[in-house]
Amino acid sequence: MSGSETGPGSQNESKSTYPKRRxxxxxxxxxxxxxxxxxxxxxxxxxxxxxxxxxxxxxSPNVMRKRPRGKPRKCKLQFRCxxxxxxxxxxxxxxxxxxxxxxxxxxxxxATVGGNRVTIYECLKEGxxxxxxxxxxxxxxxxxxxxxxxxxxVSGQALLAVAGSRGIIRIISPTTMQNIKHFVGHGNSxxxxxxxxxxxxxxxxxxxxxxxxxxxIKTDFxxxxxxxxxxxxxxxxxxxxxxDGSRVMSCGMDHSLKLWNMNEMITNAMTLSYNYDxxxxxxxxxxxxxxFPDFSTRDIHxxxxxxxxxxxxxxxxxxxxxxxxxxxxxxxxxxxxTIKHTNTEVSIIHRFDYKDCDIWYMRFSLDYWQKILALGNxxxxxxxxxxxxxxxxxxxxxxxxxPKCYSAIRQTHISRDGNILxxxxxxxxxxxxxxxx
Amino acid sequence: MGDxxxxxxxxxxxxxxxxYDGKVHGDREGITIDDDVFVDLVKNLxxxxxAELDDTQKEANAIIIKFPPDIIFESVVATxxxxxxxxxxxxxxxxxxxxxxxxxxxxxxTPNIDGPNAISVPREQTMHSFHTLFCRRCFKYDCYLxxxxxxxxxxxxxxxxxxxxxxxxxxxxFLHKENTKEQELxxxxxxxxxxxxxxxxxxxxxxxSKDGDTMSTGKSSDDVEWTGxxxxxxxxxxxxxxxxxxxxSSLIKTKTCSQVCSFALKEASHTPEVGSDKDKTPPRKKPKxxxxxxxxxxxxxxxxxxxxxxxxxxxxxxxxxxxPCDESCPCIMAQNFCEKFCQCNTDCKNRFPGCRCKAQCNTxxxxxxxxxxxxxxxxxxxxxxxxxxxxxxxCKNVSIQRGMRKHxxxxxxxxxxxxxxxxxxxxxxxxISEYCGEIISQDEADRRGKVYDKYMCxxxxxxxxxxxxxxxxxxxxxxxxxxxxNPNCYAKVMMVNGDHRIGIFAKRPILTxxxxxxxxxxxxxxxxxxxxxxRDIDLSAx
Numbered sequence: 002m003s004g005s006e007t008g009p010g011s012q013n014e015s016k017s018t019y020p021k022r023r024x025x026x027x028x029x030x031x032x033x034x035x036x037x038x039x040x041x042x043x044x045x046x047x048x049x050x051x052x053x054x055x056x057x058x059x060x061s062p063n064v065m066r067k068r069p070r071g072k073p074r075k076c077k078l079q080f081r082c083x084x085x086x087x088x089x090x091x092x093x094x095x096x097x098x099x100x101x102x103x104x105x106x107x108x109x110x111x112a113t114v115g116g117n118r119v120t121i122y123e124c125l126k127e128g129x130x131x132x133x134x135x136x137x138x139x140x141x142x143x144x145x146x147x148x149x150x151x152x153x154x155v156s157g158q159a160l161l162a163v164a165g166s167r168g169i170i171r172i173i174s175p176t177t178m179q180n181i182k183h184f185v186g187h188g189n190s191x192x193x194x195x196x197x198x199x200x201x202x203x204x205x206x207x208x209x210x211x212x213x214x215x216x217x218i219k220t221d222f223x224x225x226x227x228x229x230x231x232x233x234x235x236x237x238x239x240x241x242x243x244x245d246g247s248r249v250m251s252c253g254m255d256h257s258l259k260l261w262n263m264n265e266m267i268t269n270a271m272t273l274s275y276n277y278d279x280x281x282x283x284x285x286x287x288x289x290x291x292x293f294p295d296f297s298t299r300d301i302h303x304x305x306x307x308x309x310x311x312x313x314x315x316x317x318x319x320x321x322x323x324x325x326x327x328x329x330x331x332x333x334x335x336x337x338x339t340i341k342h343t344n345t346e347v348s349i350i351h352r353f354d355y356k357d358c359d360i361w362y363m364r365f366s367l368d369y370w371q372k373i374l375a376l377g378n379x380x381x382x383x384x385x386x387x388x389x390x391x392x393x394x395x396x397x398x399x400x401x402x403x404p405k406c407y408s409a410i411r412q413t414h415i416s417r418d419g420n421i422l423x424x425x426x427x428x429x430x431x432x433x434x435x436x437x438x
Numbered sequence: 439m440g441d442x443x444x445x446x447x448x449x450x451x452x453x454x455x456x457x458y459d460g461k462v463h464g465d466r467e468g469i470t471i472d473d474d475v476f477v478d479l480v481k482n483l484x485x486x487x488x489a490e491l492d493d494t495q496k497e498a499n500a501i502i503i504k505f506p507p508d509i510i511f512e513s514v515v516a517t518x519x520x521x522x523x524x525x526x527x528x529x530x531x532x533x534x535x536x537x538x539x540x541x542x543x544x545x546x547x548t549p550n551i552d553g554p555n556a557i558s559v560p561r562e563q564t565m566h567s568f569h570t571l572f573c574r575r576c577f578k579y580d581c582y583l584x585x586x587x588x589x590x591x592x593x594x595x596x597x598x599x600x601x602x603x604x605x606x607x608x609x610x611x612f613l614h615k616e617n618t619k620e621q622e623l624x625x626x627x628x629x630x631x632x633x634x635x636x637x638x639x640x641x642x643x644x645x646x647s648k649d650g651d652t653m654s655t656g657k658s659s660d661d662v663e664w665t666g667x668x669x670x671x672x673x674x675x676x677x678x679x680x681x682x683x684x685x686x687s688s689l690i691k692t693k694t695c696s697q698v699c700s701f702a703l704k705e706a707s708h709t710p711e712v713g714s715d716k717d718k719t720p721p722r723k724k725p726k727x728x729x730x731x732x733x734x735x736x737x738x739x740x741x742x743x744x745x746x747x748x749x750x751x752x753x754x755x756x757x758x759x760x761x762p763c764d765e766s767c768p769c770i771m772a773q774n775f776c777e778k779f780c781q782c783n784t785d786c787k788n789r790f791p792g793c794r795c796k797a798q799c800n801t802x803x804x805x806x807x808x809x810x811x812x813x814x815x816x817x818x819x820x821x822x823x824x825x826x827x828x829x830x831x832x833c834k835n836v837s838i839q840r841g842m843r844k845h846x847x848x849x850x851x852x853x854x855x856x857x858x859x860x861x862x863x864x865x866x867x868x869x870i871s872e873y874c875g876e877i878i879s880q881d882e883a884d885r886r887g888k889v890y891d892k893y894m895c896x897x898x899x900x901x902x903x904x905x906x907x908x909x910x911x912x913x914x915x916x917x918x919x920x921x922x923x924n925p926n927c928y929a930k931v932m933m934v935n936g937d938h939r940i941g942i943f944a945k946r947p948i949l950t951x952x953x954x955x956x957x958x959x960x961x962x963x964x965x966x967x968x969x970x971x972x973r974d975i976d977l978s979a980x
Contacts (some may be wrong), residue, residue, distance in 0.1 A: 234911070346475075
């Protein structure tokens with residue numbers, strides 16, 4: 002509550018508020034007419050000249066650091082804006098995710114969600130973008146906030162999960178162009194979706210109802226609910242699995258970050274969810290309810306924490322205080338398995354500073370190999386950090402600017418090969434930046 | 439949104455921070471460090487300090503080598519402004535570094551008598567946890583609802599009537615060996631109801647007389663080593679069972695009753711005789727109140743109901759040994775009845791007498807119902823409140839304590855947000871559910887209420903003058919019942935076995951699937967803020 006007033010009031014409105022009256026009918030996604038599918042990307046020509054400014058790290062907005070001696074090292078990352086387009090709904094686009102599950106040689110796809118629309122694009126050569134499919138929710142009040150790709154474990158076909166203000170998670174199959182299932186359970190909007198890195202059927206959703214839910218999307222059971230007595234005390238804004246899926250770190254409006262280990266109870270429930278036969282057992286699935294996280298801290302940020310990602314055993318998280326903080330639970334040499342819920346110690350490793358990002362629900366992203374960190378701010382500037390070095394203080398930052406890009410960049414994502422970076426904005430625009438040597 | 443909104447919010451935030459003494463977000467101003475960090479810091483400072491001493495100084499000040507000098511603690515205090523003195527920090531450091539053995543107990547703790555380190559201790563020490571931490575009202579240890587308040591009568595135990603069984607427990611039972619001087623000694627100390635001694639054959643009587651030195655096997659088995667655990671356990675059981683050695687031995691299990699008997703003799707010679715406390719409290723028998731007294735009491739109950747005072751105070755068991763419950767009794771001052779948990783005499787005039795109804799206790803004829811109390815299973819014996827099987831209880835005034843709630847369903851409300859619907863129909867005045875939540879003080883409720891008002895959503899429910907129930911973070915389904923000016927339910931704060939609890943009852947017959955509402959009883963200003971939506975709907979519907 003105390004944090005919501007940091008930005009100007011109007012900017013807080015960019016994230017839709019929960020409408021007061023409920024809707025009565027369950028909606029089904031429809032596919033619009035196919036004429037738009039083969040079209041090329043919207044408005045503009047492809048080769049917009051890039052206005053990339055590569056800055057030395059000492060000039061980047063970090064007042065605390067000293068100027069390094071010797072010749073300044075240039076950031077090796079260079080991007081050029083190759084395309085931008087505007088989605089016709091005009092609503093803020095809140096999410097963009099590349100599909101990391103496609104094999105090499107196959108076309109690179111990504112999905113964007115904004116308003117009640119889900120759009121799937123394909124990246125073509127020379128910066129071209131092609132709209133492959135678009136879905137629209139029949140409920141005009143729905144506002145999608147997040148999406149995540151997975152694949153069907155038998156056929157390997159891609160699946161896309163989307164969710165938003167209504168709190169209903171939808172699974173779309175682009176192959177059959179249908180909304181194949183939906184999950185109801187969250188008491189309010191869903192703020193983020195993540196799939197388990199090892200199990201393509203386990204979906205983690207976090208919501209405005211202060212809880213995290215783990216779903217088995219193959220057998221449709223809710224495997225676990227994380228939250229309650231010691232859970233988040235306000236909206237959960239983001240969560241992330243670590244690299245092997247054994248831990249979840251979540252963060253929210255209560256300024257806290259909480260670590261939830263996927264303990265034996267939960268892994269057993271995950272296994273059980275595949276074999277549970279409701280017709281034989283005649284009881285509802287025993288969803289695990291975990292009220293107690295394995296670690297919790299409010300000492301990293303002093304405002305809403307709206308994005309969190311694991312970085313090995315470290316955690317990268319940001320609030321609306323113009324800083325991404327890399328930190329570790331416990332002391333620096335302490336093994337994460339030995340952390341107890343009574344531990345209060347955290348070790349701050351590094352701070353990435355930037356400017357003009359005081360509104361909440363602005364997400365950063367890491368590329369597939371966790372070497373690039375990208376974040377857009379509320380005036381359309383993109384910060385890209387090169388993390389490929391041993392010393393955190395040696396990270397270099399690039400800012401990517403385009404004169405026509407002045408709206409808040411809600412999320413960014415980098416393709417699996419690291420060559421394409423897409424940013425999506427509040428004015429329904431989408432920006433493609435390609436890496437060049 | 440304009441600047442005026444920002445200013446109002448800014449003011450709100452400042453008030454909030456003031457309410458919480460500036461501690462809304464951790465303690466950044468006065469940097470307090472963790473214990474581990476503190477020990478680390480002092481250790482490292484100590485090391486550098488020693489390293490800088492030259493050899494001569496080291497020899498001279500051997501103490502400083504062992505324990506950090508004062509200057510280190512003074513500088514820590516100066517840097518961290520920890521609001522404590524140098525001496526406090528020294529003590530703290532000493533405590534933290536001396537705590538080596540994780541198995542070592544803190545000095546006041548008695549080792550577990552079931553554990554390997556059990557020692558032989560007097561009864562008070564073994565029973566200390568039980569007496570101080572066990573909550574008789576919740577029947578568990580360390581209950582959250584009734585924090586520990588030591589009262590004078592805490593450690594006294596009311597002695598039961600010792601019923602000694604005269605039948606021997608087995609072939610080796612000590613009762614076979616009797617007519618000893620020791621036996622007589624023991625028996626004279628026990629309750630007035632003396633045992634009848636069986637006369638046995640003279641051959642058996644040989645085995646006893648002196649301290650068991652005739653029969654070789656008897657002697658050696660009777661004089662075995664008693665472990666600390668067994669001794670402590672014996673002392674606790676002795677108070678309950680007096681000289682019923684058979685019962686005591688069957689509980690201790692590792693000692694036969696004859697061994698218990700010989701130990702008892704040793705104990706009896708060591709410990710002085712404890713004066714019987716029986717004189718202080720009369721034997722427990724049902725008070726046979728005369729009809730006149732009953733009538734007077736019921737009238738007093740009625741008068742209490744009509745009194746204008748609206749302040750209901752939380753019940754605390756009263757404890758004033760030696761004095762009857764008069765104006766200085768806490769129960770009397772709070773205008774509460776004494777309950778069975780009070781340490782006063784069972785004849786106390788302020789005790790609620792319970793009801794003698796044969797019917798369902800749901801009319802004003804029942805004194806419990808009239809006094810807005812639930813029937814007490816220990817006192818109200820005729821109405822069926824003490825029956826175990828909930829399906830067979832005839833008393834309808836025990837619903838809260840038995841948890842006999844209706845099946846409720848959660849779904850989006852017709853009015854606002856979520857609503858609660860009843861699955862089975864019910865008649866007027868039937869119990870629906872208890873309004874459960876966190877019990878917080880009035881001050882804490884004021885602090886939380888300010889934030890909840892901003893959200894336009896509050897689950898606070900006034901319980902009594904001291905406490906408030908807050909169902910925001912913890913609660914049950916009935917918290918989703920919305921407010922209505924024309925509700926179908928009402929709420930009642932009832933006294934249930936010493937605790938105030940909120941019950942939601944039906945105001946009129948309710949059909950299956952109806953949404954439940956009750957009157958939140960807001961003041962006139964809040965009515966306008968919160969009920970606006972309902973009025974709109976009414977207008978649009980009409």
